[in-house]
Each structure stands twice: as C-alpha cells, then as structure tokens.
Amino acid sequence: MSVRFSDRINAMQESPIRKLVPIANAAKAKGKKVYHLNIGQPDIITPPxxxxxxxxxxxxxxxxxxxxxxxxxxxxxxxxxxxxxxxxxxxxxxxxxxxxxxxxxxxxxxxxxxxxxxxxxxxxxxxxxxxxxxxxxxxxxxxxxxxxxxxxxxxxxxxxxxxxxxxxxxxxxxxxxxxxxxxxxxxxxxxxxxxxxxxxxxxxxxxxxxxxxxxxxxxxxxxxxxxxxxxxxxxxxxxxxxxxxxxxxxxxxxxxxxxxxxxxxxxxxxxxxxxxxxxxxYGTPASYLNEVNTEYQERRNTLYKALKEMPGVICEEPKGAFYVVIKMPVDDAEKFAIWMLENFDVDGETTMVAPAAGFYATPGLGKNEARLAYVLKNEDLAKAMDILKAGLEAYPGRIESPIPSA
Amino acid sequence: MSVRFSDRINAMQESPIRKLVPIANAAKAKGKKVYHLNIGQPDIITPPxxxxxxxxxxxxxxxxxxxxxxxxxxxxxxxxxxxxxxxxxxxxxxxxxxxxxxxxxxxxxxxxxxxxxxxxxxxxxxxxxxxxxxxxxxxxxxxxxxxxxxxxxxxxxxxxxxxxxxxxxxxxxxxxxxxxxxxxxxxxxxxxxxxxxxxxxxxxxxxxxxxxxxxxxxxxxxxxxxxxxxxxxxxxxxxxxxxxxxxxxxxxxxxxxxxxxxxxxxxxxxxxxxxxxxxxxYGTPASYLNEVNTEYQERRNTLYKALKEMPGVICEEPKGAFYVVIKMPVDDAEKFAIWMLENFDVDGETTMVAPAAGFYATPGLGKNEARLAYVLKNEDLAKAMDILKAGLEAYPGRIESPIPSA
Missing domain, CATH: 3.40.640.10 (Type I PLP-dependent aspartate aminotransferase-like (Major domain))
Incomplete structure (x- = not known):
C-alpha cells in the first residue's frame, strides 16, 4: 500500500549540496581521502x-x-x-x-x-x-x-x-x-x-x-x-x-x-x-572576527590564484562569503563531481564539489558550473585545487570551453 | 508605510496558552503570586x-x-x-x-x-x-x-x-x-x-x-x-x-x-x-519514568478531587497526559482568566488557567472551558485549586451552570 504524498513535497529536490554525500562516503570507505569543497562547514575553532x-x-x-x-x-x-x-x-x-x-x-x-x-x-x-x-x-x-x-x-x-x-x-x-x-x-x-x-x-x-x-x-x-x-x-x-x-x-x-x-x-x-x-x-571580541577574515582572505587568494591557472575555467574574483561559482570545461558538473569521487584520485586523494544546477531556478542553467567553498586550511585547499585541476584535465567528458551564458 | 502581510499569517492567532502572559507578568509586578496551571512546563528535574x-x-x-x-x-x-x-x-x-x-x-x-x-x-x-x-x-x-x-x-x-x-x-x-x-x-x-x-x-x-x-x-x-x-x-x-x-x-x-x-x-x-x-x-532508567508517573498520578488525584468539589464544574477524570479541560460556571473563560489575574487573590496569591476556546476549531465551542495543567507539586496544586474554587465563587460573571454541549 502506498501513501499519497503532497505535490509540494514531491516538487522538492534533495539538497544538491548533500545528495552526493553517500557517493563520497563510499569513496572514503575504499580508503580515498576526500577534500570537501562542497559544503560550507568551516574548520575554524568556535570561540570557547x-x-x-x-x-x-x-x-x-x-x-x-x-x-x-x-x-x-x-x-x-x-x-x-x-x-x-x-x-x-x-x-x-x-x-x-x-x-x-x-x-x-x-x-x-x-x-x-x-x-x-x-x-x-x-x-x-x-x-x-x-x-x-x-x-x-x-x-x-x-x-x-x-x-x-x-x-x-x-x-x-x-x-x-x-x-x-x-x-x-x-x-x-x-x-x-x-x-x-x-x-x-x-x-x-x-x-x-x-x-x-x-x-x-x-x-x-x-x-x-x-x-x-x-x-x-x-x-x-x-x-x-x-x-x-x-x-x-x-x-x-x-x-x-x-x-x-x-x-x-x-x-x-x-x-x-x-x-x-x-x-x-x-x-x-x-x-x-x-x-x-x-x-x-555575540560577546566575542572583534579581534576574533578580524583574524577569521584574514584567514579566509588568504584562502580566497589561494583558491582564486589556482582557478585562474586552470584552462577553460571561468570565474571572477569572489569578494565575500567563502564560496565561488565557477564555469568548468565539462559536459555536466554533476557527472564530473561523481566521477571525481568514484574514478579519480591523485595519490589516493580527491576533491568534492557541489554541482551548481540546484542553485538555479531557470531550467538548464548551471549545468557546467560548480560551487566551491573555501573552508579548508590553506595547505589542504592548495592540494584540493591541484587535484581539481588534474581532474579537469583527465575527465573524459571534458569539453573545449564552457558553454557561455546566453 | 505598511507592509502587506500574507492571509495565512493574518489568519493565525496568538497562542491561547501564552497570550495572557503579559497580564500575568503585570500581576506579578504588583507582588501577586501566580500559580501557573496554564502551561505544561513541568517542575520535575531533568535527568542529570x-x-x-x-x-x-x-x-x-x-x-x-x-x-x-x-x-x-x-x-x-x-x-x-x-x-x-x-x-x-x-x-x-x-x-x-x-x-x-x-x-x-x-x-x-x-x-x-x-x-x-x-x-x-x-x-x-x-x-x-x-x-x-x-x-x-x-x-x-x-x-x-x-x-x-x-x-x-x-x-x-x-x-x-x-x-x-x-x-x-x-x-x-x-x-x-x-x-x-x-x-x-x-x-x-x-x-x-x-x-x-x-x-x-x-x-x-x-x-x-x-x-x-x-x-x-x-x-x-x-x-x-x-x-x-x-x-x-x-x-x-x-x-x-x-x-x-x-x-x-x-x-x-x-x-x-x-x-x-x-x-x-x-x-x-x-x-x-x-x-x-x-x-x-533516552538511556534514562525506567525507574525515573515510573517515579514521574506516580508523582503525576498523585497530582491528578489532587486536582480531580478538588474539581469534583467545585459546584458547577463539569469534567470526567483525566486518564493520561497532565491536563484536563473543564467546563466552568462562567460567562466567558478568557474574561474569567483575566479577572483572576487582575482582580482576584487569596492572601496575595492567584491561579492562571488557559481559556479553552483556542483549543477548538468550531467557532463558539469552549467559551466557558479552560485547560488546567497539573505540573505543579502537590502542595502548590492544592493551594491553586483552593484559589480557583474561591475565584469561581466570587467571579461577577458567574452563571448558574455551564452551557451544556449541544
């Protein structure tokens, strides 16, 4: 017997940020290290x-x-x-x-x-x-x-x-x-x-x-x-x-x-x-927020510098928050994200990104885009970006250049 | 300038359990002690x-x-x-x-x-x-x-x-x-x-x-x-x-x-x-829940015994949870609840009840009813019930007997 669910819940989609988690877990279970650029969970210590x-x-x-x-x-x-x-x-x-x-x-x-x-x-x-x-x-x-x-x-x-x-x-x-x-x-x-x-x-x-x-x-x-x-x-x-x-x-x-x-x-x-x-x-001294800001700005710099060196990747320098949406030279960002988890690694390590289609309301947009969160410490972020670059070069679904916006 | 709010939020009412709180606070500010029978906030200690x-x-x-x-x-x-x-x-x-x-x-x-x-x-x-x-x-x-x-x-x-x-x-x-x-x-x-x-x-x-x-x-x-x-x-x-x-x-x-x-x-x-x-x-031993059950059963007994001795009050013995809805010989339970807070006390103490109309969807029902929560310890509950009884006797809007259900 089956329950009839509401149209509103049927219309909801699984979180594009969280839905690839089972695939990441499977990769980890096989011993692969995954750098998470897909979720905005900072590694910064919470004020004690x-x-x-x-x-x-x-x-x-x-x-x-x-x-x-x-x-x-x-x-x-x-x-x-x-x-x-x-x-x-x-x-x-x-x-x-x-x-x-x-x-x-x-x-x-x-x-x-x-x-x-x-x-x-x-x-x-x-x-x-x-x-x-x-x-x-x-x-x-x-x-x-x-x-x-x-x-x-x-x-x-x-x-x-x-x-x-x-x-x-x-x-x-x-x-x-x-x-x-x-x-x-x-x-x-x-x-x-x-x-x-x-x-x-x-x-x-x-x-x-x-x-x-x-x-x-x-x-x-x-x-x-x-x-x-x-x-x-x-x-x-x-x-x-x-x-x-x-x-x-x-x-x-x-x-x-x-x-x-x-x-x-x-x-x-x-x-x-x-x-x-x-x-x-809320009583945390301003110095904490200043230090955090400096830390993220450095990470942003690491990320953006690396992105600029990836052929076919399109993005402007992000000025705030700790995300960026990039266009990638791939046929489908979700396929690419899954491929990175399932089929690609550099010395047993890979990078996880969030496919961006779920961040759009207009059907078809964001298909070759991903959101990256720069919440990892600089050295990890640098490694993650090297892996992403290598992955983009090796990916079988690579295209000449990303589809330009209309 | 005024913002246009949604019909859905305009249709919502303030919580009937919480909306008299400002009146209770005013009574307390004047030094009156208020026994809260209006809200299901138990005084039982949370397992450490x-x-x-x-x-x-x-x-x-x-x-x-x-x-x-x-x-x-x-x-x-x-x-x-x-x-x-x-x-x-x-x-x-x-x-x-x-x-x-x-x-x-x-x-x-x-x-x-x-x-x-x-x-x-x-x-x-x-x-x-x-x-x-x-x-x-x-x-x-x-x-x-x-x-x-x-x-x-x-x-x-x-x-x-x-x-x-x-x-x-x-x-x-x-x-x-x-x-x-x-x-x-x-x-x-x-x-x-x-x-x-x-x-x-x-x-x-x-x-x-x-x-x-x-x-x-x-x-x-x-x-x-x-x-x-x-x-x-x-x-x-x-x-x-x-x-x-x-x-x-x-x-x-x-x-x-x-x-x-x-x-x-x-x-x-x-x-x-x-x-x-x-x-x-969830790892709390069953003995805790048994003791709590015994405690509430005693409170239920105290409450129900007192209610049975109040002329004009109609209710059956509640068998579970820690509430009861009673019909009272009053013109309007909300007016009565407010009157108890503003105009009545026994030695500087009064009782707060939750008017029951907000617990009904059918318009007009519950007008002379109140919900009582028996979450106070026995001696306080007994005092609260004595005050309620005295209040019902003294209330100017008292009616001969509560309106029977249709």
Missing part, C-alpha cells in the same frame, strides 16, 4: 565561550525559553548591530532555529501560496526547499559568472515583477557567488521595492566575510526602506557554530515581529542552552 | 545525564549534524521504541526540532494547500498555528467534557470526510483533554484510514503519562496500518526537557522518511549538542 557558558548552565529543569527568544540573547544581538550602525529595539528582533527558520518565517509572513519572490540566481540552494515547502514561487534574476554575478539593469529586473511579487530575497555577501552588491545596486533595489510595494529579505549571515578592504553596507543601513527590510542572521558562519542552529530576524517595522511572533509561539521556543551559548558568542 | 553529557562534549568546532539526525540518537530512539514492541529501522526515524517540527513536517509531506486533516477537538492549540501556516484546513471531530472527550461514532466521523481529507491528527494520551483512547476507538480509526486512504499522525509525546494501571496501546502497535501511521515524539515531557527542543518522526513506510528528509535537509540539522543530551536522556 560557547561551550564554557553552556557548561556553566546549572538549572535543574531544562525549561522552555520565551517564544521570541532569550532576552539576553536579543540584547546581545542588538548590541552587535549597533556596531554596524543598525539600531533595533528588543521587540524588533526574534531568535530563530538558524537562518533557515528565519528565512522560512519571513516568507510565510509575506507570501501566500502562489505568491512570488524574486531571487538573484544562482542562489543558496535551500531557498528552493523553503519556497516549495510553503508553495511560494521563485522568480529568478539571472546573474552570470562572466559578470562576477552582479545584478542586471533595473529595467531587466522590473520586467518580471507581477502583482504576486511580494519580496526580493538575496544573500549579501552572496552564497554561492561571493558577490558583494555595490551601493548603486542596493539603491536600485531600494527604488524597486518602494515603487512596487515589496520587501527585501536580506540574508546577511556572511556580513564579516568581506575582503580587499571593500566597504560593506547592510540593507539595514538604508533608512528610506527601513520599514521594508528584514535582516536574516545566524551565528553559524560568523562564529563557526553551524551546529548551534541559532539565527535571528530583525526588522524596524514592528508589525513584522508582531506577525512573526505567532509563528514563534507555534514552535514554542528555540533551545534554551544554545541561546545561552549564542549570547556568549 | 542531559547536562552531564553536554558538559563532556569537547569538539573544538560546533559543526553541523547530519540532516536526518545524529545516528546515536536515532539508535537510542529505536531502542526505546522496542520496549513498546515497536520496531523501527534507523532510516525510519528522523530527529526534529521538537514535536512541533515533527507535526509540521508530517503535515507538509501529506497535505497541499486546501487539503484537510481531521482532528478531535479540543486539541493542542498549536495545531491551529501549524495548519494555518501551511494552509491546511482542520476538520474538527467534536468531543465533549461530559463524555470524557471520547470519540463519536464511526458514522459521525466519516460524515465529514471529503476527497481532500488526508490524515487524522491526534494526541494520545490527549493534550488538552487527558483522554486515553480505548482499543475499540483505535480499531475504528484504523478502519477509517484504510477505507479512505488516509494517514494517522499520532502525537504520542505523553506515552508514559497513563494512570490507574490502564493498558496503553500506541498507534505504532497496529500492524494492519503500520504503513500509514506516523508517530510524533519528543523528549520535552517524557524527560522534563522542554527547552531541549528534540523531537522525532517514526514511520514504517520508508517512502515517508525519503520524502521528509528533503525538509530536514532544507533546515540543515537539529542542534548538535541537544542531540548529544537527548541521546543520554
């Missing part, structure tokens, strides 16, 4: 204050926290935002189960089934999961490797806005592209959302990961749209605490948190202990 | 193994866990189910962010917007939140205080089934009613779901809270529907660890976990440390 504060927790009953979040954590998040000249009252911040729940709640609050959100593609692949689960449609704003994934013109973007378009969802710094939007691009988006009565859901979990001394502006720094900007945040990357699952929503429009609090109450609360730990994390 | 195992965690990077859940925790949950003669393979169990996420994921996997789930009412109020957030309609199966909240006849239930009815969602033992369904009732539901190609989503988080030596059967113990039963579970009540937010889904139909895993990947993982703690909790 996280575990320290949790170890000191000594209440006998592990009780519910309040639904909007532990007031101490909310205070710590507000203090952190002040350092970016963003000023949120405690009732304008909600703690969530990771940035994932923050994104989901923001879209639920703004979109009914059939409504649309515009998203620059390639985008964080789980945006597909979130939107399909709640029957929201992604209208992609296509960006290209050759242009460093910067946005198309205002007219180009406006062309696809309908009366069902409720928000623009984007990550800045960009996952998977490493793009940092210019002030001109941000002003353009500001004009668009005001003109068309839309909201910006700004996923800024990589705020500290900006390189080359580039000036970073948050969407929370644009006063003219402060009532229509929702900031999604997380401790995952900032403090290398992905497993803590502590995120947040911040919005100067008080109606927003009044609405979203109903979703927060529905799931009762975020784990009590993780909030204690996250509060400590 | 929870914090102990977390304190011993010593990895330097708090990394993502696997999306379906930590294999050790899944193994521990499977071993726990074996003690109830339920036999799940590891790939038939998924770890979730509390029972809340488990319920949400199960309904998303089975229902598209506009689909229906049948739920015996009164029901756990957050079912309203979950379903509205994902555009699923609750079709209530009305049950009555006078009948101990047992189910109506098979014909009565079948009358409301449509081609859009995808599942029956229920809690057993029942929150908020304290009902334990008889084997006959379970067999009836089994016939119904087979006949109409539906699934049972069985919220059994109170499995250990069954009194008077009553034999408890899980929906997981009915082999004829094992492929269409989804078990929702949680450590929250079982181990008094509400703040851990660790729940699970279990289903013998392997297609179910294959579908739901896509939702799990979407939110990446459940917190790493909480899973370590929960694994330890």
């Amino acid at each position: 204050s996280f575990l320290k504060s949790i170890r000191e927790f000594d209440q006998e009953v592990i009780a519910y926290a309040t639904s909007p979040g532990d007031p101490k954590l909310i205070e710590a998040i507000a203090a952190y935002y002040k350092t970016y000249d963003m000023h949120f009252e405690p009732d304008e911040i909600l703690v969530t189960n990771g940035g994932s729940e923050a994104l989901m709640f923001a879209m639920m609050a703004l979109c009914d089934p059939g409504d649309e959100v515009m998203v620059p593609e390639p985008f964080y692949a789980n945006y597909n999961a979130f939107t399909r689960a709640i029957n929201v449609k992604i209208v992609p704003i296509t960006t290209k490797a050759e242009e460093g994934f910067h946005l198309p013109s205002e007219a180009e973007i406006e062309k696809n806005i309908t009366e069902k378009t409720r928000a623009i969802v984007l990550s800045n710094p960009g996952n998977p592209t490493g793009v940092i939007y210019t002030r001109d691009e941000m002003d353009m988006l500001s004009r668009i959302v005001r003109k068309h009565d839309m909201t910006i859901i700004a996923d800024e979990v990589y705020r500290e990961f900006v390189y080359d001394g580039l000036k970073y502006t948050s969407f929370g720094n644009l006063p003219e749209i402060s009532d229509r900007v929702v900031i999604v945040d997380s401790v995952s990357k900032r403090y290398s605490a992905c497993g803590a699952r502590i995120g947040s929503l911040a919005c100067k429009n008080k109606d927003f948190s009044k609405q979203v609090i109903k979703l927060c109450q529905g799931r009762l609360c975020v784990p009590t202990l993780e909030q204690v730990g996250a509060t400590a994390l | 193994s929870f914090l102990k195992s977390i304190r011993e965690f010593d990895q330097e990077v708090i990394a993502y866990a696997t999306s379906p859940g930590d294999p050790k925790l899944i193994e521990a949950i499977a071993a726990y189910y074996k003690t109830y003669d339920m036999h799940f393979e590891p790939d038939e169990i998924l770890v979730t962010n509390g029972g809340s996420e488990a319920l949400m994921f199960a309904m998303m996997a089975l229902c598209d917007p506009g689909d229906e789930v049948m739920v015996p009412e009164p029901f756990y109020a957050n079912y309203n939140a979950f379903t509205r957030a994902i555009n699923v309609k609750i079709v209530p199966i009305t049950t009555k205080a006078e009948e101990g909240f047992h189910l109506p006849s098979e014909a009565e239930i079948e009358k409301n089934i449509t081609e859009k009815t995808r599942a029956i969602v229920l809690s057993n033992p029942g929150n908020p009613t304290g009902v334990i369904y008889t084997r006959d009732e379970m067999d009836m539901l089994s016939r119904i779901v087979r006949k109409h190609d539906m699934t049972i989503i069985a919220d059994e988080v109170y499995r250990e809270f069954v009194y008077d030596g009553l034999k408890y059967t899980s929906f997981g113990n009915l082999p004829e529907i094992s492929d269409r039963v989804v078990i929702v579970d949680s450590v929250s009540k079982r181990y008094s660890a509400c703040g851990a937010r660790i729940g699970s889904l279990a289903c013998k139909n392997k297609d179910f976990s294959k579908q739901v895993i896509k939702l799990c990947q979407g939110r990446l993982c459940v917190p790493t440390l909480e899973q370590v703690g929960a694994t330890a909790l």
Whole structure:
C-alpha cells in the first residue's frame, strides 16, 4: 500500500549540496581521502565561550525559553548591530532555529501560496526547499559568472515583477557567488521595492566575510526602506557554530515581529542552552572576527590564484562569503563531481564539489558550473585545487570551453 | 508605510496558552503570586545525564549534524521504541526540532494547500498555528467534557470526510483533554484510514503519562496500518526537557522518511549538542519514568478531587497526559482568566488557567472551558485549586451552570 504524498513535497529536490554525500562516503570507505569543497562547514575553532557558558548552565529543569527568544540573547544581538550602525529595539528582533527558520518565517509572513519572490540566481540552494515547502514561487534574476554575478539593469529586473511579487530575497555577501552588491545596486533595489510595494529579505549571515578592504553596507543601513527590510542572521558562519542552529530576524517595522511572533509561539521556543551559548558568542571580541577574515582572505587568494591557472575555467574574483561559482570545461558538473569521487584520485586523494544546477531556478542553467567553498586550511585547499585541476584535465567528458551564458 | 502581510499569517492567532502572559507578568509586578496551571512546563528535574553529557562534549568546532539526525540518537530512539514492541529501522526515524517540527513536517509531506486533516477537538492549540501556516484546513471531530472527550461514532466521523481529507491528527494520551483512547476507538480509526486512504499522525509525546494501571496501546502497535501511521515524539515531557527542543518522526513506510528528509535537509540539522543530551536522556532508567508517573498520578488525584468539589464544574477524570479541560460556571473563560489575574487573590496569591476556546476549531465551542495543567507539586496544586474554587465563587460573571454541549 502506498501513501499519497503532497505535490509540494514531491516538487522538492534533495539538497544538491548533500545528495552526493553517500557517493563520497563510499569513496572514503575504499580508503580515498576526500577534500570537501562542497559544503560550507568551516574548520575554524568556535570561540570557547560557547561551550564554557553552556557548561556553566546549572538549572535543574531544562525549561522552555520565551517564544521570541532569550532576552539576553536579543540584547546581545542588538548590541552587535549597533556596531554596524543598525539600531533595533528588543521587540524588533526574534531568535530563530538558524537562518533557515528565519528565512522560512519571513516568507510565510509575506507570501501566500502562489505568491512570488524574486531571487538573484544562482542562489543558496535551500531557498528552493523553503519556497516549495510553503508553495511560494521563485522568480529568478539571472546573474552570470562572466559578470562576477552582479545584478542586471533595473529595467531587466522590473520586467518580471507581477502583482504576486511580494519580496526580493538575496544573500549579501552572496552564497554561492561571493558577490558583494555595490551601493548603486542596493539603491536600485531600494527604488524597486518602494515603487512596487515589496520587501527585501536580506540574508546577511556572511556580513564579516568581506575582503580587499571593500566597504560593506547592510540593507539595514538604508533608512528610506527601513520599514521594508528584514535582516536574516545566524551565528553559524560568523562564529563557526553551524551546529548551534541559532539565527535571528530583525526588522524596524514592528508589525513584522508582531506577525512573526505567532509563528514563534507555534514552535514554542528555540533551545534554551544554545541561546545561552549564542549570547556568549555575540560577546566575542572583534579581534576574533578580524583574524577569521584574514584567514579566509588568504584562502580566497589561494583558491582564486589556482582557478585562474586552470584552462577553460571561468570565474571572477569572489569578494565575500567563502564560496565561488565557477564555469568548468565539462559536459555536466554533476557527472564530473561523481566521477571525481568514484574514478579519480591523485595519490589516493580527491576533491568534492557541489554541482551548481540546484542553485538555479531557470531550467538548464548551471549545468557546467560548480560551487566551491573555501573552508579548508590553506595547505589542504592548495592540494584540493591541484587535484581539481588534474581532474579537469583527465575527465573524459571534458569539453573545449564552457558553454557561455546566453 | 505598511507592509502587506500574507492571509495565512493574518489568519493565525496568538497562542491561547501564552497570550495572557503579559497580564500575568503585570500581576506579578504588583507582588501577586501566580500559580501557573496554564502551561505544561513541568517542575520535575531533568535527568542529570542531559547536562552531564553536554558538559563532556569537547569538539573544538560546533559543526553541523547530519540532516536526518545524529545516528546515536536515532539508535537510542529505536531502542526505546522496542520496549513498546515497536520496531523501527534507523532510516525510519528522523530527529526534529521538537514535536512541533515533527507535526509540521508530517503535515507538509501529506497535505497541499486546501487539503484537510481531521482532528478531535479540543486539541493542542498549536495545531491551529501549524495548519494555518501551511494552509491546511482542520476538520474538527467534536468531543465533549461530559463524555470524557471520547470519540463519536464511526458514522459521525466519516460524515465529514471529503476527497481532500488526508490524515487524522491526534494526541494520545490527549493534550488538552487527558483522554486515553480505548482499543475499540483505535480499531475504528484504523478502519477509517484504510477505507479512505488516509494517514494517522499520532502525537504520542505523553506515552508514559497513563494512570490507574490502564493498558496503553500506541498507534505504532497496529500492524494492519503500520504503513500509514506516523508517530510524533519528543523528549520535552517524557524527560522534563522542554527547552531541549528534540523531537522525532517514526514511520514504517520508508517512502515517508525519503520524502521528509528533503525538509530536514532544507533546515540543515537539529542542534548538535541537544542531540548529544537527548541521546543520554533516552538511556534514562525506567525507574525515573515510573517515579514521574506516580508523582503525576498523585497530582491528578489532587486536582480531580478538588474539581469534583467545585459546584458547577463539569469534567470526567483525566486518564493520561497532565491536563484536563473543564467546563466552568462562567460567562466567558478568557474574561474569567483575566479577572483572576487582575482582580482576584487569596492572601496575595492567584491561579492562571488557559481559556479553552483556542483549543477548538468550531467557532463558539469552549467559551466557558479552560485547560488546567497539573505540573505543579502537590502542595502548590492544592493551594491553586483552593484559589480557583474561591475565584469561581466570587467571579461577577458567574452563571448558574455551564452551557451544556449541544
């Protein structure tokens, strides 16, 4: 007998980042070493204050926290935002189960089934999961490797806005592209959302990961749209605490948190202990973040230098986050990724990449692209890149040069 | 400027359990002591193994866990189910962010917007939140205080089934009613779901809270529907660890976990440390659960004895969980609850109850009913009940006798 599943879950795809994991595990079981460029799990040590504060927790009953979040954590998040000249009252911040729940709640609050959100593609692949689960449609704003994934013109973007378009969802710094939007691009988006009565859901979990001394502006720094900007945040990357699952929503429009609090109450609360730990994390000295930034910038340099030396690979230098999307001279990036795991090694070692098709909403795009995360330490990263270069040369499905963007 | 919010979030209500909290806080600020019968936050000590195992965690990077859940925790949950003669393979169990996420994921996997789930009412109020957030309609199966909240006849239930009815969602033992369904009732539901190609989503988080030596059967113990039963579970009540937010889904139909895993990947993982703690909790000796059961049975006795002595109060003896829904001789239970907080005390102390209207889907039902949670220690519970009795006598909106069920 078979259960009938919903159309929405049938429409969901397995995570393109995680679905090749069984193949990687099989390779490892055969003794092959795999360098993971496919997942954004940093090797940076989590500030010890996280575990320290949790170890000191000594209440006998592990009780519910309040639904909007532990007031101490909310205070710590507000203090952190002040350092970016963003000023949120405690009732304008909600703690969530990771940035994932923050994104989901923001879209639920703004979109009914059939409504649309515009998203620059390639985008964080789980945006597909979130939107399909709640029957929201992604209208992609296509960006290209050759242009460093910067946005198309205002007219180009406006062309696809309908009366069902409720928000623009984007990550800045960009996952998977490493793009940092210019002030001109941000002003353009500001004009668009005001003109068309839309909201910006700004996923800024990589705020500290900006390189080359580039000036970073948050969407929370644009006063003219402060009532229509929702900031999604997380401790995952900032403090290398992905497993803590502590995120947040911040919005100067008080109606927003009044609405979203109903979703927060529905799931009762975020784990009590993780909030204690996250509060400590937000007290981490700026020197930690500076050191992490320096470390990632070096890794970015290692990665980009190596990529430039690979014939047929197309990419611009990523300026933020710790990812890059590259076009490769291969017939199919997923086939190539699997081939690297199953059929290729250099001295018993290989490299795993994330095929990029799952990061696009437009069918057919990203077929010969991959996302690389530079979360490994420099020497490992250098080895991984050497292996990738050798793999691209040896791959039977190699093509003359990647298919250019239309 | 105002943002346009979604119909789905506008349709959500504030938690009836939590929405009076500001009024309670105001009472406390004036020095009044409030006995909380409104929320199921037990005062039972969490087994120390929870914090102990977390304190011993010593990895330097708090990394993502696997999306379906930590294999050790899944193994521990499977071993726990074996003690109830339920036999799940590891790939038939998924770890979730509390029972809340488990319920949400199960309904998303089975229902598209506009689909229906049948739920015996009164029901756990957050079912309203979950379903509205994902555009699923609750079709209530009305049950009555006078009948101990047992189910109506098979014909009565079948009358409301449509081609859009995808599942029956229920809690057993029942929150908020304290009902334990008889084997006959379970067999009836089994016939119904087979006949109409539906699934049972069985919220059994109170499995250990069954009194008077009553034999408890899980929906997981009915082999004829094992492929269409989804078990929702949680450590929250079982181990008094509400703040851990660790729940699970279990289903013998392997297609179910294959579908739901896509939702799990979407939110990446459940917190790493909480899973370590929960694994330890599932190793708690049975003696702990027996002691807790004895303690709650005594509290149930204290509560029920006191209720029987309150003129005009109608309820049957609750047999499980740690709640009861009572009809009270009042015009409006919410007004009464607020009045108790704002205008009534006995020697500076008062009692807080949860108005029951929010536990019903049928408009108008539950207006003079309240849910009481007996999670306080016996002496406090006795005091709280004395205050409730005195309050009911003094309340200006007292009516001759509660409105009988239709």
